[in-house]
Amino acid sequence: MTDISKTIVVLGATGQQGGSVAAALRADGWRVRAVVRDPSGRRARSLSASGVETVRGDLGDPESLRAAFADAHGVFSVQPNSGQAGADVTNEDEVRFGTAVADIAERCGVAHLVYSSAVTAGSTTGVDHLDTKGRVEAHLRNLDIASTIIRPAAFMELLVTREMGLDRGHLSFLMRPDQAMQFIAVRDIGRIVAAVFGSPESYAGRTMEIAGDALTGNALAEHLTRAAGRPISYGRLSTILPTQDEVVSEVVSKLEALVDDGRLVGNANLGALRAEFPFLLRFDRWLAGPGGNLLDEALRSTDSGIGPG
Ligand SMILES: NC(=O)c1ccc[n+]([C@@H]2O[C@H](COP(=O)([O-])OP(=O)(O)OC[C@H]3O[C@@H](n4cnc5c(N)ncnc54)[C@H](OP(=O)(O)O)[C@@H]3O)[C@@H](O)[C@H]2O)c1
Incomplete structure (x- = not known):
């Protein structure tokens, strides 16, 4: 033991x-x-x-x-x-x-x-x-x-930052609107690591992709719209970037190519992981739990930035 x-x-x-x-x-x-x-x-x-x-x-x-x-x-x-x-x-x-x-x-x-x-x-x-x-x-x-x-996989936390556009009622990320990518709540990384240290006989020598959910851009927008109580649309990052920033554009286009060829989307076996780690949060549960405050913050920036004044 x-x-x-x-x-x-x-x-x-x-x-x-x-x-x-x-x-x-x-x-x-x-x-x-x-x-x-x-x-x-x-x-x-x-x-x-x-x-x-x-x-x-x-x-x-x-x-x-x-x-x-x-x-x-x-x-x-x-x-x-x-x-x-x-x-x-x-x-x-x-x-x-x-x-x-x-x-x-x-x-x-x-x-x-x-x-x-x-x-x-x-x-x-x-x-x-x-x-x-x-x-x-x-x-x-x-x-x-x-x-x-x-x-x-990509952190759910990445999605509810100002950089991704929520303050303008719009989410941008790396996949196409109809393309799925895997995500994990940062909270669950800790819980998985604690389980790994708790059972070295099961986990030593293993390399494990870990994720809690897989969602398309459109599905992310639906969950965010429901949680925010206001419309949130989705678009691929490259379609909204300011064209003058060539360095950022180049990195984003490389990352999107890795999404398109399957290497950045995450290929964890979600069914097996959920059986092994039943606490894993799907995106909607994360928004209703640990992600709620982050979402509120990202939305509040809209209120303070372009609200009536
Ligand atoms: N999959 C994804 O979506 C995703 C997203 C983000 C990051 N990542 C990966 O996660 C890794 C970063 O993890 P994170 O996001 O948890 O980190 P984080 O929140 O950015 O925090 C960085 C941590 O590293 C510590 N640190 C920085 N330089 C250090 C140094 N010289 N000596 C000791 N500690 C130092 C910082 O301590 P201080 O308090 O002293 O600064 C802080 O605790 C990166 O390798 C990144 O590629 C993945």
């Missing part, structure tokens, strides 16, 4: 995935240690208040990782990516961070490493900021450490 009195180290715990993993592990009774860059920051203090031990560290500082991993049973590994808004890392940083975490976990005798990758990691896509994760996966598989690789 798994001994949950042992410590799991969580990287990125002040962020989306790590925050979800830390919360789910705590809910299952594990001791959780978060490696944070600023222990006095708001998110780190809120982790401490929830019973998570916070230690100062940095993915670029191997010594801090060695100290954090020294007596740990498990490590959850996630790295920032250059494609994210506001990220201050290069693609080489991401690969260096991801491989260092795995190397140090192996040398520290960590029993189980869970690495969060991406659905595109099974092939080289030619999009540099996506191909980083395949490189980390390849390195990890050559090490002498029990590991599980999860490949999360």
Whole structure:
């Protein structure tokens, strides 16, 4: 039986995935240690208040990782990516961070490493900021450490951001209106990772695509319209981008090509996953639950931006 009195180290715990993993592990009774860059920051203090031990560290500082991993049973590994808004890392940083975490976990005798990758990691896509994760996966598989690789589908959270247009009553994303793509709630990434650490005998050595729902653009618009109580239409991102931004247009057209050839849509077996993880949220349930506040925020920006004044 798994001994949950042992410590799991969580990287990125002040962020989306790590925050979800830390919360789910705590809910299952594990001791959780978060490696944070600023222990006095708001998110780190809120982790401490929830019973998570916070230690100062940095993915670029191997010594801090060695100290954090020294007596740990498990490590959850996630790295920032250059494609994210506001990220201050290069693609080489991401690969260096991801491989260092795995190397140090192996040398520290960590029993189980869970690495969060991406659905595109099974092939080289030619999009540099996506191909980083395949490189980390390849390195990890050559090490002498029990590991599980999860490949999360697109986050539901991505859909309810201003950048995707909800503040203008319109959602834009990568697929055509009639094309389906898989999505997962960030909350469920944490719950799956907690289940993985809880049953290493079932999950060590596995690479798992994970998702909670599959929806076309039109279906997303219907769910959002119902949840928002006002019409939300859907269009493909490339059809609404400002044409002058050539760099963004080029990345978007590459990503849409990966959707069209099936590599970015997510190919998880939803039926099997829902049987294995019955808590997985479909998009409508997510909107009615953890996504509700995010949707409200995205819609409120319409009210404050172009409301009567
Ligand atoms: N499938 C999808 O739809 C999707 C969507 C978004 C992201 N992703 C992937 O998810 C990964 C990022 O995960 P996320 O979205 O959970 O992250 P996030 O919310 O952006 O947070 C990033 C986390 O990394 C920490 N961090 C950044 N640089 C660090 C460093 N040098 N040392 C230690 N910690 C550092 C941040 O800590 P601070 O608080 O100190 O900044 C924060 O906790 C990326 O690899 C990205 O490709 C996938």
